[in-house]
Amino acid sequence: MKDVYINRISKFLPNEPVDNDHMEEKLGFINGKTSKARRLVLRNNKIKNRYYAIDDQGNITHNNAQLTKEAVTLLCDADFTVNDIELLSCGTTSPDQLLPSHASMVHGLLKNHTLEVNSAAGACCSGMNALKYGYLSVRSGQTDNAVCTGSERTSSWMMADIFENEVKHLKELEENPILAFHKEFLRWMLSDGAGAVLLESSPRGESPLKIEWMEGYSYANELDACMYAGGEKLDNGQIKPWSEYPAEEWGHRSLFAMKQDVRLLSENILIKGVNSLKQAMEKHGVIPGQVDYYLPHISSYYFKEELFRELERQEVGMSWDKWFMNLERVGNVGAASVFLMMEELVSSGKLKKGEKILLQVPESARFSYAYAYLTVC
Structure with missing residues (x-):
């Protein structure tokens, strides 16, 4: 088995950053009114800037495949061109269509040569799953290199004309901010962009x-779906898919809007996340003292202190000086977030040879978690 190295990292964030005061202008006002929940959600997620593939006139500037193609192109130069890519592995929560696959559409835009493609579906873990596919391919000698990506274009899902009515119980939100997550938290959190790595x-x-x-864990055997789109969650916890509803009900029921079961989220996301992290570290004989940089993907800074406490409670505590995140600067870019954190950390010039980096990516869809442990060479 061969060693595998991330030799290049790139990112593509569309257009200019959008601050908190202008994001509603971009996404639109629901029922023509300013959101009452927005300031509460933003206060808790602490995101200051995000990126949208939308211009000032409300026109779409990039689809998901185009964002990803730009990130892949930025990996390449005269020494490694798009024609040198042997495997293209792409993960996303928000593909542009059901078929063809996301990776196929990116390959079509690259117009390079015949190669292997892999599309990883899911939510935030899809980027890590795309990375793991490339990692295993290079490690086994199946290919000499792999380009792996994570990307999202969710802004079009959050536009006012297709989004559900905002959360109306302002008092409840003030007393328990996690309740806002059920309807609006995604709208004031999600961002567009893409990241890519060369293995x-x-x-x-x-x-x-x-x-x-790299390690991955799923708790779908224990827990119902938490975040979902393309269906409706029934009282028994099962998801009834859009394809089983009459077409005239798709819009009426907002079947394609992202929704969140906040009760399941608050009860499980951190406990299962730290439990699976502990399993991965014990499996590979890694202790917290052997981690120099801890890169957790969190959807909101609301979870940061609670994650810190849960790590301490399960005896895998990470001191604050190890933490590296950029959520406030780029927003929650789902499957791309871990790529964007890696790119910013490498570009910072802080890394020293021999240092260890731990990546942690949770996915609330049905509680999946992905991990990677890296050494700076």
């Missing part, structure tokens, strides 16, 4: 990162 079996470049191991 190869030999290190090269200024700060290559060796992938020591």
Whole structure:
């Protein structure tokens, strides 16, 4: 088995950053009114800027495949061109269509040459799953390199004309901010963008990162769906898919809007996340003292202190000086978030040879978690 290195990382964030005062102008006003819940959600998620593939006139500037294609292109130069890519592995929550697959559409835009493609479905873990597919391909010698991506274009899902009515119980939101998550938290949190990495079996470049191991865990055997789109959650916890509803009900029921079961989220997301992290660390003999940089993908800073306490409670505590996040600067970019954190950390110039980086990506859809442990070379 070969070693695998992340030799290049790129990102593509569309247009200019959008601050909190202008985001509702971009997405539109629901029922022509300013959201009462927006300030409460923003106060808790603490995001200051995000990116939308929408221009000032409300026109779409990029679809998901185009965002991803731009990130892949930014990986390439005269020494490694798009024609050198052997495997294209792409993960996203928000593909542009049901068929063809997301990776196929990105390949079509690259117009390079015949190669293998893989599309990882799901939510935030889809980017890590795309990375793991590429990692295993290079590690086994199936391919000499792999380009792996995570991307999202969710802004069009959050536009006022297709989004459900806002949360109306302002007093409840003030007393328990997590209630706002059920309807509006995604609207004031999600961001567009794409990240890409180049995997190869030999290190090269200024700060290559060796992938020591990757792990994934699903708790779908224990828990019902928490975040979902394309269906309706029934009283028995099952999801009735859009394809089983009459077409005239798709819009009326907002079947394609993202929804969140906040009760399940608050009760399980951190406990299961830290439990699976502990399993991964114990499996590979890693202790907190062997982690120099901890990169957790969290959807909101609302969870930051609680995650810190849960890590301490389960005896895998990470001191604050190890934490590296950029949520406030780029927003929650779902499957791309972990790529964007890696890119910013590598670009910062802080990394030193031999340092260890731990990536943690949760997915609330039905409670999946993905991990990677990296060494700076």
